[in-house]
Amino acid sequence: MLxxxxxxxxVVGYIQWRALLKTDxxxxxxxxxxxxxxxxxxxxAASQDLPGYWTFQTILENTGSTPxxxxxxx
Structure with a gap:
C-alpha cells in the first residue's frame, strides 16, 4: 500500500512540476x-535649408518603461 x-x-508531483514550468x-x-x-x-518637423531643398524629421518618443x-x- 505504501x-x-x-x-x-x-506522478502528482511530476504533473505539478510541469505546470510550474509552463506557468514560469x-x-x-x-x-x-x-x-x-x-x-x-x-x-x-520640416525645415527649408536652401531654396528648393527641404529636410523632414520625424519626432519619436519612447512610451515604454525601459530605454x-x-x-x-x-
Missing part, C-alpha cells in the same frame, strides 16, 4: 512584453 501511495505522489514560461513572456520600449512617432537600445531608423 508503494502505491509513493507512486501516486510521484508564461510569466516570463508577459514580463518581457511589459518591459519593452515602445517607440511612437509624435510629430513631423531603447540599438534602435535604427530607415
Amino acid at each position: 508503494a502505491i501511495v509513493a507512486i501516486i505522489t510521484t 514560461s508564461t510569466t516570463r513572456e508577459a514580463f518581457t512584453a511589459v518591459q519593452r520600449p515602445f517607440i511612437i512617432a509624435t510629430g513631423l 531603447t537600445k540599438n534602435m535604427t531608423v530607415t
